[in-house]
Amino acid sequence: MPENIRVVVVDDHPIFRQGVVHALGSAGQITVVGEAGSGEAALAMVQELMPDVVLLDIHMPGWDGLVSTEKISAACPATAIVILTSSEDRDKLLKAFKAGARAYVLKGVSSQELAKVIRTVAAGDAYVTPSLAAHMLLAMNSGADADPLEDLTEREYRILSMIGSGMKNREIGDELNLSEKTIKRYVTNILQKLQVRSRVEAAVLASRYLSDKGN
Structure with a gap:
């Protein structure tokens, strides 16, 4: 029997937050393990509970959703964040x-x-509301950064290099003392940041960029 997906809900409006918790209570195989009203509280909670998924509002006092996303994803890359x-x-x-x-x-x-x-991101995939997908594709195709790798963290860049050398997720995890699940999350982040669909495309993009830079 599959394990329940463990979720933390973060929103500074208690009534809305409780409504989300109640709605998920009857979803089946999803368990809300924590609630937080701020990004700062959410980071501490996620580090303690290590949930599979965090539901996060983008407009909050203190750290907003963007800052909170960056800090949580850096500290707990195995946790998928849903805005x-x-x-x-x-x-x-x-x-x-x-x-x-x-x-x-x-x-x-x-x-x-x-x-x-929630089930989609817990499985390692990404999701955008259909009404926003066209806007996202338009923006992604309107122009690329001069350096497509500039948004990668040092660890993400290292993992990308290992992918380029042919290493599998389990081998990368063994090398970095991280679980295969955590490496899979890192790979998902890398693909999203580079705006490519597969690890092969990501490795090719990195190889071409580094080759051009060396010339």
Whole structure:
């Protein structure tokens, strides 16, 4: 029998937060293990509980959702972050994915759809609300950064180099003393940041860039 997906819900509005918790309570194989009202509290909670998924509002006092996403994804890369917000701002959408989010969902989504998104990111995939997907693709295709690798952290860059040398996730995990699941999350982040679909494309992109830079 599959294990329940462990979730932390983060929103500074208690009534909305409790509504999300209640909705997920009947979703099946999803367990809310914690609630937080700020990004600062969320980081401490995630580090303690190590949930599979964090549902995170983008507008909060103190650390907003973007800052919180960056800090949580850096500290706990095995935890998938879902931005749950009322904002349809395209810039925030792109910044959220660059910060490490794996899904961007608008508030008002049905409980069934939210549960589906949680299962999707827990399995290692990404999700964007369909109404925002076209905006995201347009922005991604409108122009690329001069250095496609500049958004990678030092560890992500090292993992990308290992991918380029032909190492599998388990081998990379053994080398870095991290679990295979954690490496898979890192790889997902790398693919999102480089805007490619597979680890092979990511390795080719890195190889071409480094080759051009050396000339």
